[in-house]
Amino acid sequence: MSSSKRKRADIDLERRDDDVDDGSGDHQPGEAAPRVQKEGQIKEGEAQAKEVVEVVVDRGGDGSKEEIKCGTQQGGVMEEDKQSPAASAGNDGADGIDDEESGGGGTRAEEEHMVEAAPGDGDGDHDHTAMAQDELSTMQEEMEKMKEENKMLRRVVDRTVRDYYELQTKLAAYQKQPADQEPKETEVFLSLGGTAPAAAVAEAKSKEEQAALRPSVGSDDTDDGREGLGLSLSLRTSSYEDEARRDVVDGGAPDIVSDVGKARGYALLESSRMSPPASGDLAAAGGIGSQQGVNAANRKTRVSVRVRCQGPTMNDGCQWRKYGQKVAKGNPCPRAYYRCTVAPACPVRKQVQRCQEDMSILITTYEGTHNHPLPVGATAMASTATAGAGAATFMLLSSTSSDAAVSGGPPPASSSYLSPYLQLNSSSQYHSSASPLMSGNMGGGGAQHLSMFGHSSALASQPATLLKYPWPPNPSHGGAAGLGGGKRPFWGTGGVDDVRPTPLPDNAGTMASDPNQFSAAIATAISNVIGKDGQATRSKEGESSNKWGVVVESLPPHE
DNA sequence: CGTCTTTGACCCGCGC
DNA sequence: GCGCGGGTCAAAGACG
Numbered sequence: 001m002s003s004s005k006r007k008r009a010d011i012d013l014e015r016r017d018d019d020v021d022d023g024s025g026d027h028q029p030g031e032a033a034p035r036v037q038k039e040g041q042i043k044e045g046e047a048q049a050k051e052v053v054e055v056v057v058d059r060g061g062d063g064s065k066e067e068i069k070c071g072t073q074q075g076g077v078m079e080e081d082k083q084s085p086a087a088s089a090g091n092d093g094a095d096g097i098d099d100e101e102s103g104g105g106g107t108r109a110e111e112e113h114m115v116e117a118a119p120g121d122g123d124g125d126h127d128h129t130a131m132a133q134d135e136l137s138t139m140q141e142e143m144e145k146m147k148e149e150n151k152m153l154r155r156v157v158d159r160t161v162r163d164y165y166e167l168q169t170k171l172a173a174y175q176k177q178p179a180d181q182e183p184k185e186t187e188v189f190l191s192l193g194g195t196a197p198a199a200a201v202a203e204a205k206s207k208e209e210q211a212a213l214r215p216s217v218g219s220d221d222t223d224d225g226r227e228g229l230g231l232s233l234s235l236r237t238s239s240y241e242d243e244a245r246r247d248v249v250d251g252g253a254p255d256i257v258s259d260v261g262k263a264r265g266y267a268l269l270e271s272s273r274m275s276p277p278a279s280g281d282l283a284a285a286g287g288i289g290s291q292q293g294v295n296a297a298n299r300k301t302r303v304s305v306r307v308r309c310q311g312p313t314m315n316d317g318c319q320w321r322k323y324g325q326k327v328a329k330g331n332p333c334p335r336a337y338y339r340c341t342v343a344p345a346c347p348v349r350k351q352v353q354r355c356q357e358d359m360s361i362l363i364t365t366y367e368g369t370h371n372h373p374l375p376v377g378a379t380a381m382a383s384t385a386t387a388g389a390g391a392a393t394f395m396l397l398s399s400t401s402s403d404a405a406v407s408g409g410p411p412p413a414s415s416s417y418l419s420p421y422l423q424l425n426s427s428s429q430y431h432s433s434a435s436p437l438m439s440g441n442m443g444g445g446g447a448q449h450l451s452m453f454g455h456s457s458a459l460a461s462q463p464a465t466l467l468k469y470p471w472p473p474n475p476s477h478g479g480a481a482g483l484g485g486g487k488r489p490f491w492g493t494g495g496v497d498d499v500r501p502t503p504l505p506d507n508a509g510t511m512a513s514d515p516n517q518f519s520a521a522i523a524t525a526i527s528n529v530i531g532k533d534g535q536a537t538r539s540k541e542g543e544s545s546n547k548w549g550v551v552v553e554s555l556p557p558h559e
Numbered sequence: 560c561g562t563c564t565t566t567g568a569c570c571c572g573c574g575c
Numbered sequence: 576g577c578g579c580g581g582g583t584c585a586a587a588g589a590c591g
Contacts, residue, residue: 322564324583337582351582 304365306355318342318370320350331356343372 320338328335333354340348347368355361 321562323585325565326581326583329580335581349582 302365302367304363306361306363308358308361318348328353333359340370342370346370346372 319341321341322336323339324337325334326337327333331353333356335351335353338350338352340346340350348370349367351363351365351367353363353365355363
C-alpha cells in the first residue's frame with residue numbers, strides 16, 4: 001500500500017464526554033442494539049455535559065487531501081471552508097489555520113474559549129471577582145498572543161494556498177496522464193475541538209507545521225473540560241490523479257490532525273481511498289455507482305472515524321454484522337470487524353477499536369464503498385448538504401448514545417464510507433444536561449446522526465420535529481430487530497422529503513457561545529468539505545459514493 | 560426458530 | 576524460509 005496511491009480522508013471528531021461508560025471493555029459496535037444495552041448499559045442520564053468534538057475528515061476520494069479542523073470557537077467559525085481547502089492544499093501544514101476572523105486556528109479558538117470559560121466558571125463568587133479580573137487580563141494577553149499567532153498562521157496559510165495552487169496546476173497536468181497507475185491521495189481533516197487524536201497525530205507527518213498552526217493546542221490540553229471553541233478548517237489534498245480534480249493537491253502531507261494529548265474526546269473520520277478504481281470514474285464517483293460490489297478497489301477505500309465516546313460504539317447509520325474480533329498488536333483493546341449487511345454483497349467493512357491512549361476514544365475504520373443504494377434520506381441529506389455547500393449531513397452529538405441508540409437502526413449512510421449519520425455515544429461534557437442528544441429520535445429509530453456535541457441543548461434549539469431521519473422512527477428499525485428482521489434495505493424506508501437538515505446558522509459568529517452553533521459551524525465546515533465530494537458523487541444517483549455527505553444537525557436535548 | 564455475537568482456527572501478506 | 580500480525584471464516588452459544 002503505497003501511501004502515495006491511496007487517498008485518505010480523516011475526520012476527527014473530538015468530543016469529550018464524561019458520561020457514559022460502557023464499561024465493558026469490549027466495544028461492541030452498536031450494531032446489536034439489544035445486546036449492547038445489556039452489556040454496555042450505558043447510562044444516558046449520566047452523560048454529563050461536556051463534550052468536545054473534534055472532527056477530522058479525510059477525504060481521499062478525489063485524490064485530493066483536505067484537512068479540516070474545527071474547533072469550537074466563539075467567533076464565527078465556519079467560513080473557513082473555502083480557505084480550508086487552500087490551507088489543506090498547502091498540506092498538512094495548514095491544518096489548524098483557518099479562520100482568520102475567528103481568531104485563528106481552531107486550536108487557538110479553543111484556547112480562547114477555554115480561557116473565557118475558565119474564568120466564567122468561577123461561579124459567581126464575589127470574592128473571586130478580583131481574581132477574575134486578573135484572569136481576564138491574563139486572558140486578554142493570551143488573546144493578543146493568539147492574535148499574533150493567528151497572523152503567523154495566516155501567513156502560513158497564504159503560503160499554503162500558494163503552494164496549493166501550484167500543486168493544483170501540477171495536478172492538472174498530472175491528471176492528464178493516465179490515472180490508472182497513478183496513485184492519488186486525498187486527505188481531508190476536520191477537526192473540531194482542536195484536539196487531535198493521537199492516532200491522527202501519529203499519521204501526521206509534519207508536526208512542525210502543526211505546531212505552528214496550532215500553538216494553542218497545548219492550552220487545550222490543559223482544559224479537559226473545555227470546549228475548545230474554535231473551528232478551523234484545513235484542507236489538504238494530495239492527489240495525483242484525475243479524481244482529485246476538485247480538490248487540491250497535496251503532497252503527502254500527513255494528517256495532522258493533532259495532538260494526542262488532547263485525547264479527550266474526538267471523533268476522527270478518516271477516509272482513505274486506496275485504490276483508484278480501475279475505472280477512474282469510480283473513484284471519482286466514490287465508487288458508488290459501480291456495483292462492483294466487492295471490488296478490490298472498493299475495499300481500498302477507507303474512512304476512519306475517531307470518536308471520543310465512552311459509549312461502545314459510534315453509529316454510522318448503516319447496518320453491520322460482526323464477523324470477527326481480534327486483538328491487535330499495539331492495542332490491548334480488541335478490534336472488532338463488521339460487515340455491512342444492508343446489501344448482501346456489500347463490500348463495505350468496518351473495524352472498530354478503542355484508542356489505546358485514550359480508551360474513551362473509539363476508532364472506526366470503514367473500508368470499501370457500498371454497492372447498494374443508500375437510504376434516500378441519507379442521500380437527500382447529503383445532497384442537501386452538498387448543494388448548500390453548507391451542511392452535508394447530520395451530525396449529532398449525543399451523549400446518550402447508548403449503543404442501543406446507535407445500533408438501533410442505522411440506515412445506511414449517505415456516504416458510501418461513512419454513513420451520513422454518525423452517532424457518537426457519549427455524553428457531552430459541556431452540557432450539563434447530560435445527554436440529550438439522541439433523545440427521542442435516536443432512541444426509537446436509532447438516530448443515525450453523527451452527534452458531535454453533547455450539547456443537545458444547543459441543538460435543542462431546533463425542534464425535534466425538524467429532525468427527521470431518512471428512515472422511519474419505527475422501532476423496528478431501531479433495535480436489533482432492525483437488523484434482524486430488518487435487513488430490508490434502508491433506502492426503502494425513508495423519503496427524501498422527510499429529511500431536513502437543519503439549516504446552518506447564518507452567523508457563524510454566534511456559534512461561539514452556543515454549542516448548537518458550534519455544531520452548526522462544524523457542520524458547515526464539514527459540509528464544505530463534503531460538499532465537494534458529495535456533489536461529485538451524488539452526480540451518480542446520489543448513492544453512497546459520496547464520501548462525505550455529512551450533515552450536522554443538532555438535536556433537541558434529550559430529557 | 561431465526562439471527563447475531565462470540566471465539567478459535569485458518570489463511571494471507573509482510574518483514575526479517 | 577520463518578515468524579508475526581492482521582483479517583476472515585465458520586461453528587457454537589445466546590437472545591429475541
